[in-house]
Amino acid sequence: xxxxxxxxxxxxxxxxxxxxxxxxxxxxxxxxxxxxxxxxxxxxxxxxxxxxxxxxxxxxxxxxxxxxxxxxxxxxxxxxxxxxxxxxxxxxxxxxxxxxxxxxxxxxxxxxxxxxxxxxxxxxxxxxxxxxxxxxxxxxxx
Amino acid sequence: xxxxxxxxxxxxxxxxxxxxxxxxxxxxxxxxxxxxxxxxxxxxxxxxxxxxxxxxxxxxxxxxxxxxxxxxxxxxxxxxxxxxxxxxxxxxxxxxxxxxxxxxxxxxxxxxxxxxxxxxxxxxxxxxxxxxxxxxxxxxxx
DNA sequence: ATTATATATTATAATTATTCTAAACTGTTG
DNA sequence: CAACAGTTTAGAATAATTATAATATATAAT
Ligand SMILES: [Mn+2]
Ligand SMILES: [Mn+2]
Ligand SMILES: [Zn+2]
Ligand SMILES: [Zn+2]
Numbered sequence: 001x002x003x004x005x006x007x008x009x010x011x012x013x014x015x016x017x018x019x020x021x022x023x024x025x026x027x028x029x030x031x032x033x034x035x036x037x038x039x040x041x042x043x044x045x046x047x048x049x050x051x052x053x054x055x056x057x058x059x060x061x062x063x064x065x066x067x068x069x070x071x072x073x074x075x076x077x078x079x080x081x082x083x084x085x086x087x088x089x090x091x092x093x094x095x096x097x098x099x100x101x102x103x104x105x106x107x108x109x110x111x112x113x114x115x116x117x118x119x120x121x122x123x124x125x126x127x128x129x130x131x132x133x134x135x136x137x138x139x140x141x142x
Numbered sequence: 143x144x145x146x147x148x149x150x151x152x153x154x155x156x157x158x159x160x161x162x163x164x165x166x167x168x169x170x171x172x173x174x175x176x177x178x179x180x181x182x183x184x185x186x187x188x189x190x191x192x193x194x195x196x197x198x199x200x201x202x203x204x205x206x207x208x209x210x211x212x213x214x215x216x217x218x219x220x221x222x223x224x225x226x227x228x229x230x231x232x233x234x235x236x237x238x239x240x241x242x243x244x245x246x247x248x249x250x251x252x253x254x255x256x257x258x259x260x261x262x263x264x265x266x267x268x269x270x271x272x273x274x275x276x277x278x279x280x281x282x283x284x
Numbered sequence: 285a286t287t288a289t290a291t292a293t294t295a296t297a298a299t300t301a302t303t304c305t306a307a308a309c310t311g312t313t314g
Numbered sequence: 315c316a317a318c319a320g321t322t323t324a325g326a327a328t329a330a331t332t333a334t335a336a337t338a339t340a341t342a343a344t
Contacts, residue, residue, distance in 0.1 A: 056293060058296090061331070063292095111258050
């Protein structure tokens with residue numbers, strides 16, 4: 001359980017009590033090689049499958065929002081139907097597959113962050129992100 | 143009522159009956175100099191203020207979606223809290239003011255559309271749009 | 285270790301946004 | 315002026331999210 005210890009420290013260091021539920025959610029979210037995108041519903045389902053114990057949906061919401069506020073997750077709104085979270089919290093760009101509703105990270109080889117030549121007076125730029133919408137190459141343009 | 147005639151033709155030409163409600167919504171949305179962004183709720187409120195007659199919320203939803211499907215409106219998801227529509231249906235970029243939840247169109251002088259160097263196999267690129275999130279220039283980074 | 289305190293979890297209710305339904309209404313065609 | 319399909323409407327239904335308030339837990343204080 002060295003991973004578990006890690007998560008415990010991580011949570012404590014940001015002022016979050018390392019509860020059983022939060023540690024399990026950490027496990028599901030952060031005990032992986034690659035970052036990924038998820039919806040809260042997907043996450044809740046994953047948890048109830050992967051783990052024998054159930055976590056209340058309200059707790060999943062609370063925890064995801066707490067993790068987001070601490071900077072461990074990023075929220076991404078791309079589609080009015082689904083609200084995504086991203087375990088990759090760095091600034092980055094996305095493909096959005098309109099056929100499958102899947103989000104895919106872009107590497108630097110795909111697209112460079114565009115330069116902003118003018119800003120709005122009195123405001124600070126917090127992020128510049130590119131979204132590329134793709135779909136199957138049929139002639140159904142709608 | 144020359145504008146009204148115009149809207150009548152526009153609707154007919156796309157197979158939509160020019161009903162009283164649709165014409166009023168056209169008036170509110172398209173009888174302006176500049177394009178703008180709105181939420182369905184804002185639109186419903188605007189209508190009940192600007193006009194003496196009420197339009198059912200379901201009709202506003204129906205009409206906005208019909209107009210979107212006909213290409214007269216564009217849907218923009220940027221914020222999990224609010225779902226926007228845009229009367230500017232061209233491909234373009236946006237500032238999003240995180241203080242006010244306001245969307246602002248970017249001109250070409252602000253940012254150029256980035257080049258996509260690689261695409262996902264078997265998929266067609268439907269749009270490439272940049273989102274610039276801004277907020278007041280205090281040191282409150284959260 | 286026991287107790288006290290603040291914080292977190294939970295089931296459920298409440299709220300909000302959106303879609304569905306089915307009856308009434310209206311625009312268009314003949 | 316029928317007749318008909320398409321449209322609007324109020325209200326019900328659904329879905330996503332947030333609020334509530336009682337219970338449980340983690341940590342700090344004794
Ligand atoms: Mn929609
Ligand atoms: Mn949220
Ligand atoms: Zn991502
Ligand atoms: Zn716009």
